[in-house]
Amino acid sequence: MKEITSTVMNPTIKKQLSYATLEKKVNEEYKKYTYLPSRKLYSIEVNGETISCIGVEFLNSKKAVIKHIAVLPKERGKGIGSSMLRFLCKKHDIHSVFAETDKEAVNFYSNFGFQITSLGEKYLGVERFLCEFKVK
Template sequence: MLKDITKQSLQPEVKELLSYSVFPDPEAVDRAASFYQTGNGRLFGYEEDGLLLGIIGFDVVRNELIIRHLAVLPENRGLGYGRGLILELLLEVEPKPDAIIAEIDEEAVDFYRSIGFEVYSMGEQYPGIERFRCVYEVEKAGD
């Protein structure tokens, strides 16, 4: 079940999931958690049998839904939860965005490409680290 957990972003189980989607550094995790406390970002979690299995954090800029954080517990990866988080979020968000955007590292390229995102290289953003921009154009009702 997808639920809004924005106000719970500082809880240990949420920060653990956030840690999988940022540079593995306690300060980066704290910044990510604080983003949802102080900014315009929203954070949703997928819970099953009382266990938080995954999170998706986002904000909306100029009618584009920007995925800031997406993570699933390691033992539940490859089971469709990441794709499900994106699809369920799209059902929840109003008004519907024109596009979903994510900026990612190379290890997530295959995931985003496999669920229909167009993937573009942004080049080397940090020494030795290539980043990618993933774009999914949302079909509107009646299109």
Template sequence: MLRPAPALSPEIAALLSRAMFPDPARIARVLAAYRTGPDRAVFVWEVGGVAVSAAGMRVAGAEAEVLHIGTRPDGTGQGHGRALLWAIAAHLKLSRLVAETDEDAVGFYRRSGFEIGGAPDRGGRRRFLCTLTLER
């Protein structure tokens, strides 16, 4: 079940942190931006009342960008992240959802129905622009 997360509990922060470069200062800055950014939103996918996946988004009208998405280690590969993204798109009535990612996560976006294109390499890593176009 989808739940907006206006407050970042330690549990939700830990889920989002799974999708971030492991630098404590950088993670703290990103989490602070989720707490204060007017264009930022965090959503949680719960199963049996337990948060199993969380996504941090930048929202601009009918379009949004997935900035971070993380799933509990014991919940990966079960469709929770995909269900979360599709539920967010429906909840926000999005026409377009995008994400930039690397080779480690591009398969997730492909399996979730996103079209995959190239993006400029960053930090010596190949990057991909993933786009999900939706009917409103």
């Protein structure tokens, strides 16, 4: 995995982030990764193609929130998302990780070992979930 630090957004990264957030928010979110020291954005490339990215915000030295995680549809189900999570926890010695997500991503987090809590209908007609993982 490589850390993305360029202030100029690669179109492939823009596409990846659009899988994980509203398209109109992608530029704003990317700027946060390049300017805020509490945020980091990483990607995985295979044969020159960016196939995934993960963005995290560090709350303190041991606790982080996953802000964005995306894997190209054709690459999903291969363990890429899980390997990105393991990388982050190991590289930054994170002891607890949180994410807020929709119903579509709950199985991914649950399969990794996150505890899932429904937050109810946070947006009209959209149930949201808090996912929490404590590293053992």
